[in-house]
Amino acid sequence: MAKKPLPKAELDKICKQLRRDIMTMLVKAGSGHAGGSLGSVEIIATLYWNIMNFDPANPRWDERDYFILSKGHVCPAQYAVLGNLGFFPKDELWTLRKLGSILQGHPHWLKTPGLEASTGSLGQGLSIANGIAMALKRDGKPNRVFCLMGDGEQDEGQIWEAGMTAAHYKLDNVCGIVDRNYLQIDGNTEDVMGLDTLSDKWRAFNWNVIECDGHDVDALTDAYNQAIATKGKPTIIIARTTKGKGVSFIENQVDWHGKAPNQEQYEKAMAELAD
Amino acid sequence: MKVEKEMHLVEDLHQPQEKPTRDGYGDGLLFLCETNPNVVVLDADLAKSTRTVWVRDKYPERFIDMGISEQDMLGTAGGLSLGGKIPFVSTYGVFVAGRAWDQIRTTVCYGGLNVKIGGAHGGISVGPDGATHQSLEEIPLMRVLPGMTVIAPTDCHETKKATLWAAEYTGPVYLRFGREAVPIITTEKTPFTVGKAETYRQGDDCAIVACGTLVWLALLASDELEKEGIQCRVINNHTIKPIDKKTLAKAARECGCMVTAEEHSIFGGLGGAVAEVICQEHPVPLRIIGIEDRFGESGEPWELMEEFGMSKDNIKKKVKEVLKMKKK
Numbered sequence: 174m175a176k177k178p179l180p181k182a183e184l185d186k187i188c189k190q191l192r193r194d195i196m197t198m199l200v201k202a203g204s205g206h207a208g209g210s211l212g213s214v215e216i217i218a219t220l221y222w223n224i225m226n227f228d229p230a231n232p233r234w235d236e237r238d239y240f241i242l243s244k245g246h247v248c249p250a251q252y253a254v255l256g257n258l259g260f261f262p263k264d265e266l267w268t269l270r271k272l273g274s275i276l277q278g279h280p281h282w283l284k285t286p287g288l289e290a291s292t293g294s295l296g297q298g299l300s301i302a303n304g305i306a307m308a309l310k311r312d313g314k315p316n317r318v319f320c321l322m323g324d325g326e327q328d329e330g331q332i333w334e335a336g337m338t339a340a341h342y343k344l345d346n347v348c349g350i351v352d353r354n355y356l357q358i359d360g361n362t363e364d365v366m367g368l369d370t371l372s373d374k375w376r377a378f379n380w381n382v383i384e385c386d387g388h389d390v391d392a393l394t395d396a397y398n399q400a401i402a403t404k405g406k407p408t409i410i411i412a413r414t415t416k417g418k419g420v421s422f423i424e425n426q427v428d429w430h431g432k433a434p435n436q437e438q439y440e441k442a443m444a445e446l447a448d
Numbered sequence: 449m450k451v452e453k454e455m456h457l458v459e460d461l462h463q464p465q466e467k468p469t470r471d472g473y474g475d476g477l478l479f480l481c482e483t484n485p486n487v488v489v490l491d492a493d494l495a496k497s498t499r500t501v502w503v504r505d506k507y508p509e510r511f512i513d514m515g516i517s518e519q520d521m522l523g524t525a526g527g528l529s530l531g532g533k534i535p536f537v538s539t540y541g542v543f544v545a546g547r548a549w550d551q552i553r554t555t556v557c558y559g560g561l562n563v564k565i566g567g568a569h570g571g572i573s574v575g576p577d578g579a580t581h582q583s584l585e586e587i588p589l590m591r592v593l594p595g596m597t598v599i600a601p602t603d604c605h606e607t608k609k610a611t612l613w614a615a616e617y618t619g620p621v622y623l624r625f626g627r628e629a630v631p632i633i634t635t636e637k638t639p640f641t642v643g644k645a646e647t648y649r650q651g652d653d654c655a656i657v658a659c660g661t662l663v664w665l666a667l668l669a670s671d672e673l674e675k676e677g678i679q680c681r682v683i684n685n686h687t688i689k690p691i692d693k694k695t696l697a698k699a700a701r702e703c704g705c706m707v708t709a710e711e712h713s714i715f716g717g718l719g720g721a722v723a724e725v726i727c728q729e730h731p732v733p734l735r736i737i738g739i740e741d742r743f744g745e746s747g748e749p750w751e752l753m754e755e756f757g758m759s760k761d762n763i764k765k766k767v768k769e770v771l772k773m774k775k776k
Contacts (some may be wrong), residue, residue, distance in 0.1 A: 283560055289530065291506050291559040297498075299521045301555060304527015304535075307512070313532070331551070334520035341515075 176222040184390045187222065188214045190447055192419045194253040196442045201435035204269040206277070208416040208429040211249040212387075213321065213336035213352050215423045216412050217242075219393040220319055221254050224401075225307040226325070232286045237291050238316050239305050240340065243298020244323035244352065245279040252276050252285070260287035296329025297407070299321065299349055303335055306344045307350050313413040321350045325357025328366045333378070345408040349380075352387065354416035362447040366418075375433055389414030422447055449671050451680050456637035461561045461667055466634050467629045469625035472604035473566050474499025476611025479537060479597040481507040482538070483769060484615055490705025492518050497627070498538040498568045519672075522551035522563070527701070529562040534615055541567035541583030556620050564591075565622045571660065571711035571737060572756050573628040573749040582744035583624075590622040591689040598689040599642060600624040600659040600710070600718070603632045606686060607639045616686045619641070628749040630661040634654035638765035645692040647699075651679035653705045654767050654774075655699035659685050659718050660736070662758060667704055673763055680767060691721050699731040705733040705774040707766045711758055712737035733773035735766040 179187075191214050199205040217240075221227070242251050249269065253286035254390075257261040261275060267352040268274035275284045279293025288303045309316050326332060337345050351371065359365045372382045381403045385392040393412065400408035416430075417423030420442040432443055449461045458464050472618065480487040482504055493499040504511040509736050514521040518539055525535035537544065542565050545552070556563045561693045567586055574582040591599045597619065601607040614621040639646055648663065649670055656666040663684045670680035681703055700706055706726060708719040719736030726734060739756050753759060 190547070281558070290526070291554060294554040296519075297523050297551055297555050300523025300551075301527040301530070303520075304524040304525070304529070304628050305531045307524065308528045308531020312531070330515075331519040331523065334515075334517035335523065336521055338514065342512075375775060 178394050181391050182261065184222055185220060185378060186448065188218050189448060191250065191253045191262070192220060192271050193443060193446045194256065195249045196250050196434060196439055196446065197325065198253065198266050198269045200436065201267050203433055204270060205433045206246040206431050207247055207423055207433060208426070209244065209323065209352065210249040211420060212354050212414045212416040212418045213247050213250050214418070215388045215390050216321060216352060217250050217254055220397065221258060222396045224397045225319065229412060232260060234315060239302070239318040241290050241292065241298045241318065241320040242280055243292055243303045243320050244295065245293035246299055248280045251280070255285070255287040275409055283323065289358070295326045296331040299332055299335035300338070302347055303339050303344055306347045307342060309346055310344070317346050317348065319350065321346050321352060324351055324353045324355065324368060324371070325369050327371065328350065335361045336375065336378040343405055344407050345404050348397065349407065349409040352413050352414050353408065353427070354414045356416045356425070356427050356430070360427055360428050372411050379406060381406050381408040382411065383408060383414040384411045384413065387414035388418055405444055450674065451667065455639065455646060456635050457633055457648060458635060458735050462757040463681070464664070467604040467632055468629050468630040469535055469601060469604050469607040469667050470499050470568050470627065472601065472607030473611050473623065473625055474502045476608040477503050478506060479612060483511045484534065488512060488528055488533045488535050489614055490514055490521050490538040491534055492516055492521050492543065494539050494568070495580055498566060499722060500538045501717040509655065512636055518548040519551050521574050522548040523555050525563045526555040526559060526561045527759060528546045528713050534562060534564065536564045536566055538566040538568065540569040540581060541586045542569070542581060544581065545586035545622070547588055550717060553593055557595050560595060562618050563618060563622060564618050566619070567622055567624045569627045570624040571626050571713060572744045572752045572758065573626055573661070575628060575749040575752060577595070579743040583712045584739050584744060586622065587625055587688055587718065588720065591721060595619055595644065596689060597621045597687070598624070599687050601686050602660055603630060603729070604632055605634045605636065605638065606634060606640055610686070613642050616635060626660065630645055631664045633664050633667070643690050643692060644686050645683050645695040646663040647681060647683050647695065649680065649682040651681040652702055653679045654771055655681040655683060655703040656763065656767065657683045657685045657696065657699070657706060657718070657722050658709040659688065660711050665758065665760050666709055666763055669760045671768065672760070673767060678771065680765065685718060687720070688718055688721050691725060693729060696722060696725045699773060700726050700730040700732045705739060705770040707735045707739040707763065707770055709763055712738050714740060733770045735770045738763060
């Protein structure tokens with residue numbers, strides 16, 4: 174069943190809150206991945222608020238849609254979403270990466286309500302998404318599966334194996350998203366291991382390809398709805414993003430891939446992210 | 449031949465019938481497709497070799513060909529299990545335990561997923577295809593993973609029983625089986641409980657702990673050693689993880705020395721697993737029979753078995769060596 178999308182201004186406001194939560198989680202943890210977490214906020218938030226069916230009180234609800242975070246290192250963004258939606262008490266967010274926390278440094282579904290798989294070793298999520306999608310189709314269920322990947326993650330061979338599988342088995346209940354920020358740990362993706370033209374690659378793999386602004390919640394909502402309407406083939410959304418979006422000194426800075434703010438940087442970031 | 453009656457082994461252990469263990473896997477899968485609606489079978493373009501082609505032909509709706517992409521196959525199986533299915537993935541041991549190890553580690557075992565792995569072509573007896581296809585390393589690769597069960601059955605009956613058990617059990621399982629026709633030594637009535645080593649022959653001079661075809665060779669060796677006045681206990685240790693500490697410690701205590709035998713590297717396999725138990729529970733002299741620190745090579749299966757020390761005579765030799773150590 175289709176959800177009624179939130180007005181853009183309202184969802185943008187939620188995204189700002191999520192960014193503040195991410196910065197607070199990271200400063201309290203003292204480590205974590207700031208850049209990708211900030212950059213993927215709209216991609217994940219739009220899915221949860223405007224597209225997917227789920228029940229925070231019953232994370233294993235039979236009729237839920239599935240979200241697999243293949244780029245597991247940006248889990249603070251998904252944790253913030255789950256905490257704000259009530260999958261667990263929001264205060265749990267401040268235990269990120271601490272011993273005994275339900276929020277591991279990379280996603281572990283056996284510990285965190287609302288996660289569907291354990292990820293963090295890059296390249297594995299799309300295969301998992303395909304398997305879930307196959308099981309759903311075999312059971313004649315309408316649930317959908319979404320999978321967020323990094324652009325650097327596209328270097329992994331398994332992604333392209335999974336790309337062939339989803340097209341071969343016509344898994345039109347699968348929608349992949351590539352967080353296309355052009356940065357990976359060692360630098361610009363085109364310098365480290367050229368990916369462009371990424372959309373042509375996915376088209377050649379027989380996927381329906383949509384490109385959009387990965388920070389525009391309306392554009393993302395449209396893209397997701399197009400994916401849902403597309404039959405007979407899986408859809409990939411190449412979402413153009415700015416790594417570190419929302420915090421000026423983190424934006425587009427490759428060194429902020431796997432870094433948390435210190436207190437001073439945190440306060441500066443929170444000032445920039447104020448309503 | 450002197451064996452324990454309640455083990456219900458075949459009568460003629462000197463001239464047993466032969467069948468590949470992989471046939472037991474294929475038979476097991478056919479039975480499961482007939483009886484368990486959740487079972488699905490995945491293969492990576494080796495359906496004929498792994499015997500999953502039997503499923504493809506009879507229950508095509510249960511068969512998913514993944515093409516030559518083992519890593520994707522493991523992840524897809526993980527997803528299918530999350531969707532409530534019981535996936536059996538099948539390919540050669542080298543290509544699954546080696547190539548897809550990280551997928552087995554992180555997606556399957558860390559995720560606690562209900563994925564069953566059929567690792568075909570284990571051991572040197574793969575034969576002429578040579579070292580690239582002879583898997584000698586799966587046991588340590590798999591048993592190091594938390595939550596993984598590792599079973600190396602002795603013959604086709606036992607492989608079928610292990611396959612059926614895997615579908616009933618919730619959690620990741622690795623089944624190791626081979627290519628070549630090997631002696632059928634057990635029967636339908638032979639006891640098989642995962643996690644329990646079975647004593648096929650009693651004896652108190654030396655314990656021989658084996659898995660796979662080496663169980664049969666150990667029985668032959670024991671029969672000849674008996675004529676020399678040496679009474680060996682022969683234990684079929686099919687489940688390498690979780691290992692049967694109780695039976696192994698008892699054998700160490702009562703026999704005072706031990707030989708392990710497996711068609712696998714001497715590093716970290718059955719021998720390593722047994723050594724971990726014995727050294728900590730009841731240390732006794734121990735010899736490990738397996739492939740020494742080298743890769744396999746091309747040749748005829750039984751020719752290679754002989755060349756690499758997988759023989760009755762080598763077992764006899766090692767038993768005598770370890771008996772000398774015991775007497776010191």
